[in-house]
Amino acid sequence: MIQAPDLPLWAALLVGFLVLFGAAITLVGALGLLRLGNFYERIHPPTLGSTLGTGCILIASMISFSTLHSRPMVHEVLIAIFVTLTTPITLMLLARAALYRDRSEGSTVVPEDLASLPPAEGQPARDRS
Amino acid sequence: MSILILALAITAAQILLALAMGCATFRMLRGPRAQDRVLGMDALYLSGMLLLLTYGIQTGRTLFFEGALVIGLLGFAGTVALAKFLMRGEVIE
Numbered sequence: 001m002i003q004a005p006d007l008p009l010w011a012a013l014l015v016g017f018l019v020l021f022g023a024a025i026t027l028v029g030a031l032g033l034l035r036l037g038n039f040y041e042r043i044h045p046p047t048l049g050s051t052l053g054t055g056c057i058l059i060a061s062m063i064s065f066s067t068l069h070s071r072p073m074v075h076e077v078l079i080a081i082f083v084t085l086t087t088p089i090t091l092m093l094l095a096r097a098a099l100y101r102d103r104s105e106g107s108t109v110v111p112e113d114l115a116s117l118p119p120a121e122g123q124p125a126r127d128r129s
Numbered sequence: 130m131s132i133l134i135l136a137l138a139i140t141a142a143q144i145l146l147a148l149a150m151g152c153a154t155f156r157m158l159r160g161p162r163a164q165d166r167v168l169g170m171d172a173l174y175l176s177g178m179l180l181l182l183t184y185g186i187q188t189g190r191t192l193f194f195e196g197a198l199v200i201g202l203l204g205f206a207g208t209v210a211l212a213k214f215l216m217r218g219e220v221i222e
Binding site: 002003004005006007008009011012013015016017019020022023024026027029030031033034039042043046049050053054057058060061064065068075076078079082083086089090091093094096097098100101 | 133135137141142143148152155169172178179183194198209213216
């Protein structure tokens with residue numbers, strides 16, 4: 001399937017390299033998700049795709065659409081901001097849930113609960129509007 | 130010439146992203162515990178979003194961008210809901 005936008009050569013090289021690099025970084029992250037041995041090790045590699053991979057592909061998309069329409073089109077910034085904001089939130093919630101589950105069943109993989117900490121995640125629900 | 134380079138690069142990137150989706154799907158189906166499955170789903174929707182963006186670059190239409198934005202929003206909501214469920218499900222048990 002040979003189909004691609006008709007860009008000038010410099011833009012084509014730049015977009016092709018960025019897309020390929022972002023996809024390769026995402027694949028490396030997914031392979032890490034597949035191969036590492038422990039949940040707390042496995043939670044790290046997918047962020048490779050959600051930061052560098054997403055950033056590269058979004059920049060490539062911005063360059064492509066901007067040169068195609070010959071005016072700046074930066075609506076991909078929305079996805080960039082959204083993914084950058086939400087990835088830490090979801091992964092921290094997930095790691096906390098996994099830690100809670102491991103501790104509640106007395107697993108020896110995770111360290112002991114030091115000084116029975118107070119629920120430190122009570123704060124973020126406070127609204128600032 | 131530039132169309133050929135770009136088409137080859139985008140097709141290769143789509144194959145790589147599909148492989149990434151395969152790895153995430155494997156972790157989602159085979160994950161030893163529930164949190165591994167949720168993590169696999171997170172990686173899966175992210176790779177799917179990136180795949181949709183490459184289709185958007187390939188066809189030059191902004192329709193795919195909106196689809197990717199919707200996938201990002203709904204995937205975030207789903208992962209947060211599942212993490213909350215993992216946190217509270219055992220409290221209720």
